[in-house]
Amino acid sequence: MNAPDQNQTVRATDLTRQFGERVAVDKVSFELHRGEVLGFLGPNGAGKTTTMQMLTGNLAPSAGQVEICGIDMLDRPTDAKARIGYLPETPPLYRDLTVNEFLQLAGRLHRVPKKELATAVESAKQRCGIGDVGQRLIGALSKGYQQRVGIAQAIIHNPDVVILDEPTVGLDPNQIRDIRALIRELGGAHSVILSTHILPEVEQVCNRVQIIHKGKLVFADSLGGVKAFRGRSLMLGLRNAPPIEAIAAVPGVAQVELARGGMFRVQPAPDTDPTDALVQAAWDGKWNLFQLAPAVSSIEDVFVQLTHREEHA
Amino acid sequence: MIFTLAAKELRALFSSPLAWVVLAFLQVTMAWILVTRLDAYLTVQTQLMQMDTPPGVTEIIVAPIFGAAAVILIMAVPLLSMRLIAEERRNQTMTFLISAPLSMTQIVLGKFVGLYSFLMLSVVLILVMASSMYLGGRLDLGLLGTLSLGLALLIAAFAAVGVFFSSLTAQPVVAATATLATLLGLWLLNMSQASPDSPFLMLALIRRYESFTKGLMDTGDIIFLLVFTAVFLILAIRRLDSDRLGG
Known part of the structure; x- marks a missing residue:
């Protein structure tokens, strides 16, 4: 021993x-x-x-x-x-x-x-x-x-x-x-x-x-x-939100989902930082960006993401 | 550790009315047999006087009490042993014992010792009753000794069977029924018409006990009863171990 x-x-x-x-x-x-x-x-x-x-x-x-x-x-x-x-x-x-x-x-x-x-x-x-x-x-x-x-x-x-x-x-x-x-x-x-x-x-x-x-x-x-879990994901707040597909189409974005309070949770593709592209897209599309910040996860987020996702997969 | 657990079992037995009912029933039956045997003895006393070596009080009055006690215990032991492990399972308190720093052997032996001390109390009560014969005569202490030893060994065998069946199930009633069936079965073996040296009869517990009631101490019988007890206790330990392993 x-x-x-x-x-x-x-x-x-x-x-x-x-x-x-x-x-x-x-x-x-x-x-x-x-x-x-x-x-x-x-x-x-x-x-x-x-x-x-x-x-x-x-x-x-x-x-x-x-x-x-x-x-x-x-x-x-x-x-x-x-x-x-x-x-x-x-x-x-x-x-x-x-x-x-x-x-x-x-x-x-x-x-x-x-x-x-x-x-x-x-x-x-x-x-x-x-x-x-x-x-x-x-x-x-x-x-x-x-x-x-x-x-x-x-x-x-x-x-x-x-x-x-x-x-x-x-x-x-x-x-x-x-x-x-x-x-x-x-x-x-x-x-x-x-x-x-x-x-x-x-x-x-x-x-x-x-x-x-x-x-x-x-x-x-x-x-x-x-x-810090999913620390690289971003919370995106838009006053004049386009269809979710439009955000997903921004280069460097892997996945978008609707989060609480009408915000979007944006999951970047590996090794990319879509922040600039998102700001640019929001400006171009007149989405009226009011918030763009790294997401802070709660245990609930982590729990749901890890245990829910696989059930649907 | 074994005795801590045994004390807990004894306390549990005495805090339930069942134990008191069984003890009372046993005592009343024994007293009844004592009185009838005493009566019979008094009527034949004069004829006995004429024999060269007349059987004594112990042989005529006390030995039948011990014989009856064995049969009554066949019915009483399952009632007392059924809860030992089955109820711990059902109430999910088994976890408490298994999580404690106890080995399975200690758990089974603790339960066995608890039940056994309770049952030995009934033997003590019988002995107290038998000693009332001192009021009008003398007892054959040698015979009384083998009777007590025989019953003590027989009770150990009964209790071990009870502990084993209680370890198999979470339903006390199932444990009691299985114990009763087994003990009765072993007892009935004795009544079969098989030849005296048939291997079946080896297992007849009462036959092992009979020699003690005649005042004999047969090492074969002593060893048989001890081994019988040990086998069922080991089976119970194995069973608890396999609960942990299997599932």
Whole structure:
């Protein structure tokens, strides 16, 4: 084994998983470091949950490798698992235990020393805002509280890697804010992988984004990288817009599409800069140009472009 | 780790009414058998006195209790074992155990130990009841020892079958039915008309148990029951492992 990077918490190499003929996850590789919050996005059925199950040792990969803090998941599964806190899509809760009993069980199973158990339970409850329901049966709690108990069991042993599968589902807006703050806080000392459908959430809490589509990783960059995605495309604003074909006919323009607010998004052909030609064409055609600027992408743009396009192709 | 999990299973058993009902049913039945056997013993006591080596209280009263306990447990074990893994699957809490730093072996053994300690409680209750015979006589401690050992081994075999079938499905009822069918089947083997050394009868669990009720400690029987238990536990572990691999 080569000297592991101290800050590297997760390393997935060519992770592949087949269910019969269907390839659910296809050669996904990525790394994660301490202090990073990774937003893991993808349409339903893209392979998000499968990937997370492989990272947490719930599912064996068909090929590829998972390392948690330099520990191979296949060689030493229990040691690797001890460093992970996992909240699956359906929170795994024993409905006939009280919150305290359940968290104690979670702590003991995750090797929290007996002396520190009480403190660990208290601090996990504190951080998830469930301090006042410790004596209640989990089955009697509302969905939002159950979700937070699920998060509490994932962080009770202070794991290096926290993996949360849609953690804010079923929470009210105030609770969502609290949980997002908690995730940001966790990101300070740990690594967090966050799977979600709520794109603004990713913009608020994550510093890296990864999009998976049909089992393949189609995008992986920092949040700054998202803004620069399709950085070469231009937003074109015209008061007296011609038919879209006319803009597409300008030399150096590869593709034009209608964007929000009556603007046009112009995708330049490779290795060309159509800016001058566009200005010239707008002048010639009296299109009344009022704006021409590089496009700034949101996660939504990136997401839709990468996962929508192929479905129509 | 195994014991943390076993304690959790015990707690789950005791927090459900089912466990209490089963224990109560077992106890009432045992008490009934005790009383009827005691009655029978008292009526034949004078005739027994005339025999050269009369059978003792333990043989006439306590041994049948243990025999009946084995049959009742064939029905009770499936009810208690069905939830162990099947329900974790159905409630999707299996992820909680698999994500925890536990090996599949530890999970299966934890479940087994939890169920087994509960079942051993019923053996203790039977022993307590049997010791009431001290009020009017003496017990053959040697025979009592083999009876307890035999029942303890038999229960382990039953529990292992229960754990295995619970690991196969997400439906507790299916697990219970399969366990009951298997245990009954192994018991019925004993009643078949096959010749005494037919290989089928090797598997008849009750026949293995019978020697213990006669006060015999046959290493063959002890080893058979231990191996039987181990095989079903290993099958359960393999099954959980293949959940992770297959799909």
